[in-house]
Amino acid sequence: MTLRQLTIVLAAGASALAASVCAQEHAPPLAERTGESDLPLEGARAGEHIEHASLSILVDPAHRQIAGAILYRIVATAPLDRLALDLDPRFAISDVSVDDTAIAPGRWRNPDGLLTIDLPRPLAAGDTAILALRYRGAPHVAANPPWEGGMTWSETPDGQPWIASTVQGEGCDLFWPCIDSSAHRIDTMDLLVTVPEALTAAGNGRLIGTTDNDDGTRTFHWRARNPSNYGIALQIAPYELARRDYASRFGNIVPIRFWHLPGHDDGVNRLLGEMEDFLAFFESTVGPYPFADEKAGIAETPHLGMEHQTINAYGNGFARDPLGYDWLLHHEFAHEWFGNQLTHASINHMWLHEGLGTWMQPLYLERTRGRMQYDAEMWRYRTQIASRVPLVSPDAVRPDYNDSDAGWGTDIYYKGAWVLHTLRHLVGDEVLFPAITRLVYGTDDPRPGAIRPVTRTTDDFRRILEDKSGRDLRWFFDAYFTRADLPRLASAREGGDLLLEWQTPSRYPFEMPVEVEIDGNRVSVPMTGGRAKLALDSGDRHVLLDPDNRILRADDAIAAWRAAQEERREAAAAE
Incomplete structure (x- = not known):
């Protein structure tokens, strides 16, 4: 037939x-x-x-x-x-x-x-x-x-x-x-x-x-x-159709096509301009748009959005945002790389779609609006992390996206983004971004016309990072992906010394270096075996641990705030 x-x-x-x-x-x-x-x-x-x-x-x-x-x-x-x-x-x-x-x-x-x-x-x-x-x-x-x-x-x-x-x-x-x-x-x-x-x-x-x-x-x-x-x-x-063509840094043309309801021309034209900016950002940060031989497409929909391959659903109503970009369009477009080009091997590794896609938003703000916007967005993400269940469940366990008590459906976005934020601090941009490129394309040198989708697991990402950095990162991945509880940084003064210890249920010592600010001066402290002793010379020095908040760790203030928020929601529901 x-x-x-x-x-x-x-x-x-x-x-x-x-x-x-x-x-x-x-x-x-x-x-x-x-x-x-x-x-x-x-x-x-x-x-x-x-x-x-x-x-x-x-x-x-x-x-x-x-x-x-x-x-x-x-x-x-x-x-x-x-x-x-x-x-x-x-x-x-x-x-x-x-x-x-x-x-x-x-x-x-x-x-x-x-x-x-x-x-x-x-x-x-x-x-x-x-x-x-x-x-x-x-x-x-x-x-x-x-x-x-x-x-x-x-x-x-x-x-x-x-x-x-x-x-x-x-x-x-x-x-x-x-x-x-x-x-x-x-x-x-x-x-x-x-x-x-x-x-x-x-x-x-x-x-x-x-x-x-x-x-x-x-x-x-x-x-x-x-x-x-x-x-x-x-x-x-x-639908009516709006068209624009983008000249890629890789020498090819990416057709941008927007199917929209009549009467939305102003919003559509604004978002077509944003799409050109998004393409420039993603292609310089990750690599070439994977489906340039087809299109970068958008369709206006009666629901919020979804990353349909080359025809992303958009239902954000052309809303203005004080950050100066349409976050929904940006997030769904990120999935062309993280979801459609790179696809998780099973739902257990869904953070590879959502965490990487979410982290791209503050990175874009850093590129276009400065470091303050990046930090502000990352801190907003930090308040949303539940970490009640592992980010990557064992293969025999199917996580439930809609289980609000577990919070996994939120953590794959925000905890996933924060793990990448912490990795950036650990291995540096010169290792992390080339590792993401290889993760997404299966090569260090992706070229338009020679790109095919890949299927990935979290272990694939670890092995790529280890190859790029020359470091054993099992301790990092075990602590953040297979354990629910976040690493806790304990500190104590002992005479003129500062004692630091990472506490985690991980089976490996958590060896995340800690930046310490002492009376305005900063030093990076290695945490060999998960512990360190730092001489302060004086008991009255002002000490600030991880002053730029680069490390994802247990935070009692956030935990208490989240508990209070939950109590208020339960009380309101009972009325």
Whole structure:
């Protein structure tokens, strides 16, 4: 079946889709498996790779339903007698075939969100198969996008459909058949989205073409290379398009494209200028924009934002900020490097997306507004750190982003940024920034046209840093990533000496050097074995530890303030 045939099949099924409408209030709850993303690759999911995906989706705003058709080229990486994909079981599936051989309904099943298809013939490792199927239904509706995923069916101020998908927490299987794992990247993907003719579907990658279907609909054909699974998005509205091209320091041109609602030209033009500044910052700090052969895209959405690859969702309302930039646009754009180019191997290492992306904001302020802005933003971040659970959980433990008691969903942003802030103090810019470049690209010399996404763990970052610095950093990573309690710096006066000791549950001595200011003069104190003795010569000298607040450590004042804040919230909730 060709891409055009896929579109025709969907158009022919539009009337059946409308006839099958179920009221949203009677929609089934989200299946347990579908509600979880990034489950370990096991069974058939571990032995297959989607080399090319053609996904056609007909969107029916009036009935809040979709009809989809897929045509996947799947390569067996191990012997297979069945195929497996993730797909929300609320969808009705039909017309399943493998290599043009129809698969009877009894030989495929999807009771819980793991769609399993018996093969007409076994596949050996290296064999390929073409899978085709159709599905339709009402996607799960997002209760609180983007933090709780699903489809958002909204309206523009003049009453036209405004539709967006957000699936990071729950995964791509909320609206299309996929391998819902960060460890799996499709090589190339064609996405054909059919919508009412007054609407535009802004998509991932490059726009191949637009087709008027002579039935009141239009089909937008997008093509993306190596897309992140949760980064595939539906973003649909009566959009207008603003364009700007950026001349990169690496000699190529980056197309900047902004799909926005009518009447927002002033805000859009301002943000296009900011996007040029962001590109200059990220390319000089990290490396070349990874998807310059496609675009740096933005779509205005009815939710706050999300890092959809090459088509970032933006819903910050063009708000002015005293810091002089749009923090939301900057943060989501950072994910093109940290999330879409560099992808964590599992959700346990999600700080690699969010911590690195968050730290880029004060770094940008340092570049554009000065060191005071950097320090002020870092201190604001410091007050948000809970550190009740490890930043990187053991592989057997799946952290919960929305567990407010644990606070992990906040720590991956703010604690992650602060660990990088402390690393900067430990190893210096000359080590840290080249290490980030290698982490993101897999090379020290990334070049446009030769960039492909990489999958990373926290240990990968440690090994790169150790190679760059020539230092064993297991003590640092153990203390900050695998332990919940922050290192505590204990100090005492003993005669004319100052005694310092790092206290941490880490299995290694915490050997973070400490800068000490004595009557206005500063000295860096090595903490060999986690301890040090510093002669003061006098008991009345004024001593200040870590005067520039470069080290992430336990802080009793912040802990007491956070406890008081929580007590006030609980009291207010009880009233």
